[in-house]
Amino acid sequence: MSPVPLQAYLVVAGLLFAMGLFGVMTRRHAVAALLGIELMLNAANINLVAFSHYLSPNRAINTVLDGQVFVLMVIALAACEVAVGLAIILRLYRTMGVLNPDEASSMKW
Amino acid sequence: MPVTNLQLFLPELLLTGLALAVLLLDLWLPRARRSVLPVLSVIGLLLVGLAAASLWDPQRGPVYDFWNSYVTDNFAIFLKVFFAAVGGLVVLLSTDFLRDVRAYGEYWSLLLFVLLGMVLLAGANDLITIYLAFELVSLVSYVLAGYRREDPKSNEAALKYFLYGASASGVMIYGMSLLYGLGGSTNLQVLGERLASGEVTPLGALALMLVLTGLGYKVAMAPFQAWCPDVYEGAPTPVTAFLSVGPKAAGFAVLIRFALSVFPSLLPQWQVVVAILATLTMFVGNLLAIRQQNLKRLLAYSSIAHAGYLLIGVVAAGSQAGWGLPAVLFYLVAYLLMNLGAFALLLLVARTRGTEEISGFSGLAQGAPFAAATMLILLLSLTGIPPTGGFVGKFYLFAAAIESGTWWWLALVGIINSAISLYYYMNIARLMYFGQPAPELVKRPAGLSVVVWVALIGTLGLGLVPEPLMALARQAGMLFVGR
Numbered sequence: 001m002s003p004v005p006l007q008a009y010l011v012v013a014g015l016l017f018a019m020g021l022f023g024v025m026t027r028r029h030a031v032a033a034l035l036g037i038e039l040m041l042n043a044a045n046i047n048l049v050a051f052s053h054y055l056s057p058n059r060a061i062n063t064v065l066d067g068q069v070f071v072l073m074v075i076a077l078a079a080c081e082v083a084v085g086l087a088i089i090l091r092l093y094r095t096m097g098v099l100n101p102d103e104a105s106s107m108k109w
Numbered sequence: 110m111p112v113t114n115l116q117l118f119l120p121e122l123l124l125t126g127l128a129l130a131v132l133l134l135d136l137w138l139p140r141a142r143r144s145v146l147p148v149l150s151v152i153g154l155l156l157v158g159l160a161a162a163s164l165w166d167p168q169r170g171p172v173y174d175f176w177n178s179y180v181t182d183n184f185a186i187f188l189k190v191f192f193a194a195v196g197g198l199v200v201l202l203s204t205d206f207l208r209d210v211r212a213y214g215e216y217w218s219l220l221l222f223v224l225l226g227m228v229l230l231a232g233a234n235d236l237i238t239i240y241l242a243f244e245l246v247s248l249v250s251y252v253l254a255g256y257r258r259e260d261p262k263s264n265e266a267a268l269k270y271f272l273y274g275a276s277a278s279g280v281m282i283y284g285m286s287l288l289y290g291l292g293g294s295t296n297l298q299v300l301g302e303r304l305a306s307g308e309v310t311p312l313g314a315l316a317l318m319l320v321l322t323g324l325g326y327k328v329a330m331a332p333f334q335a336w337c338p339d340v341y342e343g344a345p346t347p348v349t350a351f352l353s354v355g356p357k358a359a360g361f362a363v364l365i366r367f368a369l370s371v372f373p374s375l376l377p378q379w380q381v382v383v384a385i386l387a388t389l390t391m392f393v394g395n396l397l398a399i400r401q402q403n404l405k406r407l408l409a410y411s412s413i414a415h416a417g418y419l420l421i422g423v424v425a426a427g428s429q430a431g432w433g434l435p436a437v438l439f440y441l442v443a444y445l446l447m448n449l450g451a452f453a454l455l456l457l458v459a460r461t462r463g464t465e466e467i468s469g470f471s472g473l474a475q476g477a478p479f480a481a482a483t484m485l486i487l488l489l490s491l492t493g494i495p496p497t498g499g500f501v502g503k504f505y506l507f508a509a510a511i512e513s514g515t516w517w518w519l520a521l522v523g524i525i526n527s528a529i530s531l532y533y534y535m536n537i538a539r540l541m542y543f544g545q546p547a548p549e550l551v552k553r554p555a556g557l558s559v560v561v562w563v564a565l566i567g568t569l570g571l572g573l574v575p576e577p578l579m580a581l582a583r584q585a586g587m588l589f590v591g592r
Contacts, residue, residue, distance in 0.1 A: 010290075017283050024276045033272055040279030047286035055293045066295045067286075070237050074282060077244045081275055084248050088255050088271050092264040 009050035017043035030089045030099050041078045045071045117181045120161040120189050127153035128221035146217045150200045158193030161186055167584045177296050178235035187585035188231035188362050195355045196224045198449050198560055203347035205554035223249045227359040236285045236295040246356050247274050254344040266343025273336035281323020287316040297370040305374040317375055327360035331390040334413045341409030349405055350452035353412040354445045380427045391417030391526040398533050404455050404467050415444055418506055421519045425509035432509035434586030439505055439579055443498035443571050447490040450564025453557045454484050470537055471544030481541045483565050488534040490568045493527045498571030
């Protein structure tokens, strides 16, 4: 079985990132936009883990661990981000009764 | 080495302790006694500022600690003192407002945690540290923007801030992951060396652009400024004042450190991009400010414009660090004073007349001549007219652009934009002095008075004797000179 080349990981991550960005920009629903943001973060995670693996001189033992540590930090912060984001979305729903950033638009220019 | 000298982290440790203490006291103290928290915060921030200032040593080079992920140098120390000052002034600004709107809970500890994030951002020297500190600032800022839970506008501001902010940091972290792949390290200096040795790849340029997007959002650089007016209008006024100075300055700190440490090899490229975006930022901010009737919104556009002026300094710092960096640092201090002063007066007027529109300032000169005169001086400073700190700051920024040679035309753009801004700033002055007379202002609350006095004395002081602060700013900027 031949090993999966680095490029394959990068392509997957790139596609995931593009999907996330597309979702954030086009989705009308605040929660869906939040999902798009999570996709973008996970695209970065795939990149980091893949690079961390391929940067190690000996592939059997991973020695360049910065990327792995980075991923753990990103995962933890993504959880915080969701907590804050959902709290904000809930407050908005209670005061305005909408979940759509476009409808929740009392301020213009 | 993990830590060579724990004393260097005294400001951070003090600030962390203060934030945690305020958080716990907020929980334990009975509601009636919680008014002690802002007093404690101001005293604590004063100590943090003093602790940071005591570390100032022009002779000492940068000290890298925590496995090179955190650096203590004069640039970071200058900013730490600056952030402590921002925090202290914003606490003073918030006290009466929070009492008036009967806001509850963790405001003070949230504010202190954002300040901690900003202080960490000033010294962050590793992609991971930068990302963590950046998110600490961002996440808590979203909460602060939505602090008035029952107010739909505040909620809307928080949601917009959150969606834009989280997307921008997603883009930034993707850029950072590419950088890590290219350089094989998360340390800024190692990355800089490894990127400099190789040739410039499209992937490197892409990573630069992605990271620049994330930071550009934080400093409200065009075309990532769309969130700024809505957030500034909807957020509680003291929070707006804070957001317009604090996180923005932190964004500039990390932008400068990043650009000068990691991307010397891509210097001409990022200079061109930032120069174009600076021009765009100045024009967008100033042209859209002209038609604003709400003063908070006007100050939001004005803060976009000022980010544009500061970007001139960043571009110039690429060619002439000895000129560009001190100019940026000086302008940040001047902007802090004039902007927070303007917000303090806005709070005062809004409190008396119940409106945040510009019309609230109408006829202020008859009822409150001192407040009107102070506002006039702050507006002159924001426009950049002597004898104020704003004038000297702009002078240094434009001088840095001219000194850098290639980028002299940015000074021209800046001067044109200052002329445009004269129109909307002086419109307020016109209303104050020639508008319909209106009732006097209520008795000034103590906190706001202090901020107004500090802003007035600071703005005039920087305008008349800029040299002491400029000397400090030069020493702080020395670090990147000759790279």
